[in-house]
Amino acid sequence: MALRGMIKTPASTATSVSFVLATDAGTALPTQRDPFATQTGRGSKDGEQTAAQDFQRLTKRHAEQPVDPSWAPQTEQELRSNYESICRLRGIKLISIECRTNSCAITLEWPSYRIAGTNYREIALHQPGALNCATEIVLPSPGKVDGAYRSTLFLTRCKKETDSSPT
Amino acid sequence: MKNRSAFTVAAVVAAAICWSYPGRAGVFRQGASICNSEIAQSAGFRMNEDGRITNDGGSAIHVICPILSTTGMLHDQLTVLNVHGSDRTTSQQFGVKACTHRWDTAGLSCGTEWTSGISFTGDFVATPDRSSLQSHPADFPFLHVIIPTGSLVSSLRGFFGSAP
Numbered sequence: 001m002a003l004r005g006m007i008k009t010p011a012s013t014a015t016s017v018s019f020v021l022a023t024d025a026g027t028a029l030p031t032q033r034d035p036f037a038t039q040t041g042r043g044s045k046d047g048e049q050t051a052a053q054d055f056q057r058l059t060k061r062h063a064e065q066p067v068d069p070s071w072a073p074q075t076e077q078e079l080r081s082n083y084e085s086i087c088r089l090r091g092i093k094l095i096s097i098e099c100r101t102n103s104c105a106i107t108l109e110w111p112s113y114r115i116a117g118t119n120y121r122e123i124a125l126h127q128p129g130a131l132n133c134a135t136e137i138v139l140p141s142p143g144k145v146d147g148a149y150r151s152t153l154f155l156t157r158c159k160k161e162t163d164s165s166p167t
Numbered sequence: 168m169k170n171r172s173a174f175t176v177a178a179v180v181a182a183a184i185c186w187s188y189p190g191r192a193g194v195f196r197q198g199a200s201i202c203n204s205e206i207a208q209s210a211g212f213r214m215n216e217d218g219r220i221t222n223d224g225g226s227a228i229h230v231i232c233p234i235l236s237t238t239g240m241l242h243d244q245l246t247v248l249n250v251h252g253s254d255r256t257t258s259q260q261f262g263v264k265a266c267t268h269r270w271d272t273a274g275l276s277c278g279t280e281w282t283s284g285i286s287f288t289g290d291f292v293a294t295p296d297r298s299s300l301q302s303h304p305a306d307f308p309f310l311h312v313i314i315p316t317g318s319l320v321s322s323l324r325g326f327f328g329s330a331p
Contacts, residue, residue: 051272117273124275125311127262132279134298139273157279
């Protein structure tokens with residue numbers, strides 16, 4: 001609001017104000033999306049396109065990692081035993097686990113999109129044993145509302161956790 | 168006369184810059200009373216009168232705390248994010264993640280987890296991985312905190328953030 005008032009000042013001042021605005025816009029855009037998108041009145045159609053695109057981006061990024069045979073198979077086994085119980089308790093099917101260099105993709109199936117929306121968080125926030133990873137999950141809206149719904153939980157930058165006191 | 172005008176314009180420009188920039192930086196301090204329990208895992212959740220959240224139950228509890236994101240304090244611009252608490256257990260540990268919920272559909276993203284360490288006891292300052300906040304500027308930021316259980320009660324006090 002203060003910036004609007006300043007535009008009424010002499011032209012040279014307005015130029016400097018424009019510089020401040022440009023700096024803000026530039027630093028606030030580390031990704032391709034508009035950080036103020038929720039304030040622009042965009043419809044849900046645009047949002048769903050973005051979600052679908054993000055899902056594809058995550059899938060592609062995972063697929064591009066080479067498989068580390070000394071890490072991937074063992075980690076897949078550990079993750080399977082870890083996620084099987086939590087999925088069973090919540091009525092989620094564990095479809096597949098695929099690990100690569102330091103990331104894993106866990107494909108899950110819910111009875112419906114509506115149910116996925118209610119309990120995906122517990123799965124996404126679950127800490128898989130001693131494996132410490134960044135996590136990301138996107139649930140793009142399906143074409144049809146009824147029927148089973150699949151999405152993938154991506155675990156990235158994984159490392160084994162050891163007991164260490166805070167530094 | 169010309170010099171005086173140039174000086175005046177330069178002074179106005181300098182004043183505008185100096186006046187604008189301090190307004191972009193900021194800090195926030197938020198007590199844990201803003202946090203909520205995860206519904207499915209809330210048995211021991213206790214909100215104390217001093218704003219601390221403690222775990223009085225028999226198992227670890229999961230707590231969600233929304234993070235402020237506003238002009239001058241955008242969550243993707245944070246350079247410091249400290250979470251304060253007290254770990255009194257010797258068999259479990261605190262876990263803290265900085266996360267975002269998607270703005271447009273169901274979904275979330277979290278950085279790696281900061282942990283207090285199983286053998287650690289005492290007051291701590293957690294510094295969770297902020298990568299998810301930085302890469303999701305349009306989404307809604309929050310902290311996910313796991314408060315352990317034990318014979319002595321552990322607590323979450325609040326969190327602090329700053330942006331340049």
